[in-house]
Amino acid sequence: MPRRNAPELFIPEPRLRPGDKPDFSNLDIPPVGVLDKPDEMVDFTEIPEHARSMIRVLDDDHKAKGAWDPHLDPETLRGGLRNMLKTRVYDERMHKMQRQGKMSFYMKCTGEEAVAVAQATALRPSDMLFATYRQQGLLITRGHSMLDMMCHCLSNSRDYCKGRQMPIFYTWREGNYFSISGSVGTQFSQAVGWAMAAAYKGQDDIACTWVGDGTTAEADFHYALTFAAVYRAPVILNVVNNQWAISSFQGIAGGISATFANRGRGYGLPGLRVDGNDFLAVYAATQWAADRARRGGGATLIEHYTYRADAHSTSDDPSKYRPRKEWEAWPLGDPIERLKNHLIVLGEWSEEQHEQLRKELEEEVAALFREAESYGTLHTGPRPDINLMFEDVYEEMPLNLRRQRQQVGV
Amino acid sequence: MTSMNMIQALNSAMDCLLDRDPNVVIMGEDVGYFGGVFRATAGLQQKYGRQRVFDTPIAEGGIVATAIGMGVNGLRPIAEIQFSDYIYPAIDQIVSEAARLRYRSGGEYYAPITIRSPCGGGIFGGQTHSQSPEGIFTHVSGLTTVMPSNPYDAKGLLIAAVESNDPVLFFEPKRIYNGPFDGDPNKPAEDWSRHEGGDVPEEYYSLPLRQAAIVREGADLTVITYGTMVHVSRAAVERSGFDAEIIDLRTLVPLDIETITKSVHKTGRCVVVHEATRTGGFGAEILSQIQEDCFWDLEAPIERVTGWDTPYPHAFEWEYFPGQERVLTAIEKVMGA
Numbered sequence: 001m002p003r004r005n006a007p008e009l010f011i012p013e014p015r016l017r018p019g020d021k022p023d024f025s026n027l028d029i030p031p032v033g034v035l036d037k038p039d040e041m042v043d044f045t046e047i048p049e050h051a052r053s054m055i056r057v058l059d060d061d062h063k064a065k066g067a068w069d070p071h072l073d074p075e076t077l078r079g080g081l082r083n084m085l086k087t088r089v090y091d092e093r094m095h096k097m098q099r100q101g102k103m104s105f106y107m108k109c110t111g112e113e114a115v116a117v118a119q120a121t122a123l124r125p126s127d128m129l130f131a132t133y134r135q136q137g138l139l140i141t142r143g144h145s146m147l148d149m150m151c152h153c154l155s156n157s158r159d160y161c162k163g164r165q166m167p168i169f170y171t172w173r174e175g176n177y178f179s180i181s182g183s184v185g186t187q188f189s190q191a192v193g194w195a196m197a198a199a200y201k202g203q204d205d206i207a208c209t210w211v212g213d214g215t216t217a218e219a220d221f222h223y224a225l226t227f228a229a230v231y232r233a234p235v236i237l238n239v240v241n242n243q244w245a246i247s248s249f250q251g252i253a254g255g256i257s258a259t260f261a262n263r264g265r266g267y268g269l270p271g272l273r274v275d276g277n278d279f280l281a282v283y284a285a286t287q288w289a290a291d292r293a294r295r296g297g298g299a300t301l302i303e304h305y306t307y308r309a310d311a312h313s314t315s316d317d318p319s320k321y322r323p324r325k326e327w328e329a330w331p332l333g334d335p336i337e338r339l340k341n342h343l344i345v346l347g348e349w350s351e352e353q354h355e356q357l358r359k360e361l362e363e364e365v366a367a368l369f370r371e372a373e374s375y376g377t378l379h380t381g382p383r384p385d386i387n388l389m390f391e392d393v394y395e396e397m398p399l400n401l402r403r404q405r406q407q408v409g410v
Numbered sequence: 411m412t413s414m415n416m417i418q419a420l421n422s423a424m425d426c427l428l429d430r431d432p433n434v435v436i437m438g439e440d441v442g443y444f445g446g447v448f449r450a451t452a453g454l455q456q457k458y459g460r461q462r463v464f465d466t467p468i469a470e471g472g473i474v475a476t477a478i479g480m481g482v483n484g485l486r487p488i489a490e491i492q493f494s495d496y497i498y499p500a501i502d503q504i505v506s507e508a509a510r511l512r513y514r515s516g517g518e519y520y521a522p523i524t525i526r527s528p529c530g531g532g533i534f535g536g537q538t539h540s541q542s543p544e545g546i547f548t549h550v551s552g553l554t555t556v557m558p559s560n561p562y563d564a565k566g567l568l569i570a571a572v573e574s575n576d577p578v579l580f581f582e583p584k585r586i587y588n589g590p591f592d593g594d595p596n597k598p599a600e601d602w603s604r605h606e607g608g609d610v611p612e613e614y615y616s617l618p619l620r621q622a623a624i625v626r627e628g629a630d631l632t633v634i635t636y637g638t639m640v641h642v643s644r645a646a647v648e649r650s651g652f653d654a655e656i657i658d659l660r661t662l663v664p665l666d667i668e669t670i671t672k673s674v675h676k677t678g679r680c681v682v683v684h685e686a687t688r689t690g691g692f693g694a695e696i697l698s699q700i701q702e703d704c705f706w707d708l709e710a711p712i713e714r715v716t717g718w719d720t721p722y723p724h725a726f727e728w729e730y731f732p733g734q735e736r737v738l739t740a741i742e743k744v745m746g747a
């Protein structure tokens with residue numbers, strides 16, 4: 001029998017649902033430049049505000065402000081802009097091609113481009129990346145062949161995953177980029193192990209890894225923080241808080257009562273909460289955490305505060321669970337627009353150049369896609385060799401698989 | 411009777427359960443407001459309220475663990491694991507906890523939970539949206555493992571599973587959510603409306619667990635299967651021209667060995683078909699039980715048709731999937747044809 005005054009089972013619920021008018025006036029977005037930039041080796045207990053407030057550099061007037069301004073040269077800024085735009089153009093093309101049935105599935109990172117692109121810009125090429133499916137900007141920034149990326153997504157005769165993986169589960173060993181898993185979160189603690197090995201070997205390369213807000217609930221997130229803290233592993237642990245995990249808002253992952261960045265503190269790790277749509281802030285926080293890790297200060301947990309602008313994947317329809325056009329009301333804007341406007345204010349870029357760049361990238365990506373298609377698509381044209389189905393299960397193929405391969409007739 | 415697809419039948423089962431028993435709750439990733447990525451719980455939160463149908467954090471181990479705790483405190487949770495490929499983070503809670511709770515506590519405690527999870531391939535889901543992991547759980551005593559092959563069974567068996575005081579793993583072959591699938595991907599998709607298994611009463615009913623169904627009677631050979639492969643086997647049998655008896659296991663463990671042995675005793679020939687990988691698959695268990703109980707009835711070695719011993723490969727979906735041809739070859743082989 002329920003007793004009066006007994007607690008009730010609380011089920012978190014987002015404020016707005018389909019049909020409601022987008023409104024983020026409840027969000028507490030701290031002004032630009034309020035946080036100081038401590039020495040990288042600071043004791044984590046001394047910077048509690050950095051895990052609760054927000055590191056921001058780009059202001060509404062498009063100028064860079066405050067202690068966290070990384071003072072990047074215009075060349076680097078234009079490179080970042082280009083890589084973000086290229087990522088978006090790539091996503092748009094691939095999404096469209098999925099809709100035409102050329103591949104089984106696709107996932108965009110629209111609105112979140114700054115996270116991957118700024119971080120790959122701030123890290124060294126030899127640092128090891130353990131990403132999720134939503135950081136394609138890492139590959140693009142590190143210069144992975146876009147043709148290879150497309151051929152993988154098309155599962156065609158040139159797919160380096162050999163036809164075995166769904167689209168977007170890239171792998172690129174040469175680029176120090178770890179094979180993406182379909183089981184969310186697993187890479188987060190693996191990255192810590194990689195970093196422990198780097199320390200063991202006396203390398204000063206670090207690991208960098210990502211999970212979404214929703215995935216912080218998985219045990220792997222907690223393994224990662226525990227092991228990273230215990231062994232002072234040189235790793236950057238990123239939570240990309242894009243507010244949604246498929247249809248579940250971040251409150252279902254525990255985001256209502258405390259920030260994700262603040263979780264680091266419970267494990268003895270510094271937490272930084274960053275405006276994830278601010279290229280400069282993401283760059284600066286990453287650089288800080290990387291320096292700390294390289295100097296032996298161990299891991300940092302960074303929360304990137306952003307918004308998933310589009311559907312979770314091509315299998316999802318967000319109009320069923322959140323207001324339409326909510327992204328347009330997102331108070332932290334569009335990362336590409338913000339960096340573009342910053343460059344314009346600096347006198348280093350113009351709307352015309354931007355349009356020109358977009359056109360160039362669209363043509364480049366479309367041409368690459370045509371080339372990729374000549375190697376086949378999921379359902380037409382050349383396919384990966386069927387023998388590949390049985391290879392790489394083991395280093396050496398066992399008898400049962402050799403027999404099964406014979407049954408397939410190859 | 412109404413025509414329902416499997417999603418609607420499952421939804422209807424959960425609707426009946428929520429309506430009859432205030433202790434039934436539904437939990438899982440995206441099952442609440444949205445109604446699940448396959449829409450199995452669509453409308454149920456709106457009808458029964460947030461406390462009875464709710465989203466969980468993305469933590470399969472946490473989902474099963476809290477379901478066990480709720481079950482110990484008198485609730486009857488239905489936990490959805492979004493894809494059976496994502497059940498592994500929950501293995502410890504299922505195997506070490508739910509399965510053995512009754513045994514280790516001398517019968518004091520038990521876990522009256524049902525874990526629903528879409529399984530199987532045929533949708534180009536690659537290795538993390540296509541697996542058939544039932545064999546991992548059939549190896550664990552204390553668990554009941556169920557896999558329906560049509561909407562009517564799905565509803566009746568889900569109701570029985572939830573009402574069972576033992577933990578039940580309820581695997582739903584997602585390829586046949588919308589219609590039966592005979593293994594030929596080039597044929598236009600069929601829906602359930604023209605299949606007898608698509609006739610589903612709207613009201614409450616349950617079907618017994620631990621009981622196989624004979625979906626086709628026959629005298630020449632016995633085909634033992636479950637899930638999607640029931641439909642593939644049926645099509646292969648029609649093509650073979652042999653008078654096969656087809657057994658749909660429905661509950662894998664505890665196994666209805668009597669229905670199997672009766673049939674094999676009659677036919678003397680047998681083919682076992684499942685989509686899951688071969689080595690250590692549930693088919694191996696069926697084979698050895700038949701060998702133990704029916705050795706002297708057998709007129710030919712038993713054949714097994716299964717998925718290959720590889721992860722589920724995205725681009726080779728139809729080379730991997732054990733389709734009609736492979737079932738047909740096995741039938742012809744045991745018939746000596």
Ligand SMILES: Cc1ncc(C[n+]2csc(CCOP(=O)(O)OP(=O)(O)O)c2C)c(N)n1
Pocket residue numbers: 134182183184211212213214215216240242244245246308312439468470492496499
């Ligand atoms: C272990 C596991 N459980 C469930 C899923 C299904 N799934 C794929 S993505 C996703 C949501 C992840 O959300 P979040 O971590 O916030 O990342 P985002 O997609 O927003 O980038 C879920 C539940 C999965 N892939 N793996």
Ligand SMILES: [Mg+2]
Pocket residue numbers: 212213214240241242243244245246308
């Ligand atoms: Mg998210």
